[in-house]
Amino acid sequence: MSAIQIIPINWYILLSAVLFTIGVLGVLFRRNAIIIFMSVELMLNAVNLLLVAFSTYLSDSAGQVFVFFIMAVAAAEVAVGLAILMSVYRNTKSTDIYMLNKLKG
Amino acid sequence: MxxxxxxxxxxxxxxxxxxxxxxxxxxxxxxxxxxxxxxxxxxxxxxxxxxxxxxxxxxxxxxxxxxxxxxxxxxxxxxxxxxxxxxxxxxxxxxxxxxxxxxxxxxxLKNAEMIAATNTFDPNVGLIENLGKTLFKEFLLPFEVASLLLLGAMVGAVLLGKKSIK
The missing domain is CATH 1.20.120.1200 (NADH-ubiquinone/plastoquinone oxidoreductase chain 6, subunit NuoJ)
Incomplete structure (x- = not known):
């Protein structure tokens, strides 16, 4: 017995859309770069949830393998992103993204 | 319920x-x-x-x-x-x-046409045996490329995290 046999797939689509939108809101709303990274993680997880829901719905394990690859990419992204953030902090003493408008030249 | x-x-x-x-x-x-x-x-x-x-x-x-x-x-x-x-x-x-x-x-997405599930429901799809078979049969090349990605990310993180680059 699985939840997918009881709960319509539309509910999972709706839940993923709401979680993705919360991630987008975080990216637009906050100016602390660490919170923006966390919002990106939230968006990735919304997509992961939908992939797993459809994988179970269609009884196809390829969707769950995609989730593994997304996790690997997310781990790489976080490692490099936080390293960049550390060097930004070392130069500007802040993680405020508005300090980075010096790139405009 | x-x-x-x-x-x-x-x-x-x-x-x-x-x-x-x-x-x-x-x-x-x-x-x-x-x-x-x-x-x-x-x-x-x-x-x-x-x-x-x-x-x-x-x-x-x-x-x-x-x-x-x-x-x-x-x-x-x-x-x-x-x-x-x-x-x-x-x-x-x-x-x-x-x-x-x-x-x-x-x-x-509300009024999207739903695909009917063609396969019969299989409760073992999320178990490690099935996932391993799919991963190493159909997705072997992406799996190896992911290792390269992680290696590159590790080297990049160490390089960026160093105090000064000479």
């Missing part, structure tokens, strides 16, 4: 904690709320018969990635509410833009 209530409860938790991640002022609280969101999502995975994925999700996300976040926040001494106030118009436009995105997503 109980599955439905568990689904509603976990969805409520995931959405509420997700909102708290965005809205809480202290970065440490954001990280802890994000960990709770990941636990709620792992509960969804268990409901969906993806037990192995739920375990990996907790180990990788809550165990490794969020600890990295916490480590960086502690290292940079950001554990106080120092965020300068953003322009109120910027905040309002951010809220309106994401609200419109939600309306568009829900509106376009």
């Amino acid at each position: 109980i599955t439905q209530y568990v689904f509603y409860f976990l969805s409520f938790l995931a959405i509420m904690f997700g909102l708290m991640v965005v809205l809480s002022k202290n970065p440490i609280h954001s990280v802890l709320y994000l960990v709770l969101t990941f636990f709620a999502i792992a509960g969804h995975y268990v409901l969906l018969n993806a037990q192995f994925l739920a375990a990996v999700h907790i180990i990788v996300y809550a165990g490794a990635i969020m600890v990295l976040f916490l480590f960086v926040i502690m290292l940079l001494n950001l554990n106080k509410e120092t965020e300068p106030h953003k322009n109120v118009w910027l905040k309002l436009s951010a809220a309106v833009a994401s609200g419109l995105l939600l309306v568009v997503l829900v509106g376009s």
Whole structure:
């Protein structure tokens, strides 16, 4: 017995859309770069949830393998992103993204 | 019946904690709320018969990635509410833009034609045996490329994290 046999797939689509939108809101709303990274993680997880829901719905394990690859990419992204953030902090003493408008030249 | 209530409860938790991640002022609280969101999502995975994925999700996300976040926040001494106030118009436009995105997503997906599940339901799809077979039969090349990606990310992180590049 699985939840997918009881709960319509539309509910999972709706839940993923709401979680993705919360991630987008975080990216637009906050100016602390660490919170923006966390919002990106939230968006990735919304997509992961939908992939797993459809994988179970269609009884196809390829969707769950995609989730593994997304996790690997997310781990790489976080490692490099936080390293960049550390060097930004070392130069500007802040993680405020508005300090980075010096790139405009 | 109980599955439905568990689904509603976990969805409520995931959405509420997700909102708290965005809205809480202290970065440490954001990280802890994000960990709770990941636990709620792992509960969804268990409901969906993806037990192995739920375990990996907790180990990788809550165990490794969020600890990295916490480590960086502690290292940079950001554990106080120092965020300068953003322009109120910027905040309002951010809220309106994401609200419109939600309306568009829900509106376009609500009446979408549903694919009927062609395969008969197989409860063993999320078990490690099936996943391993798919991973090493159909996705062997992407698996190897992922190792290259992780190696590159590791070298890049070490290089960027060094004090000075000569």
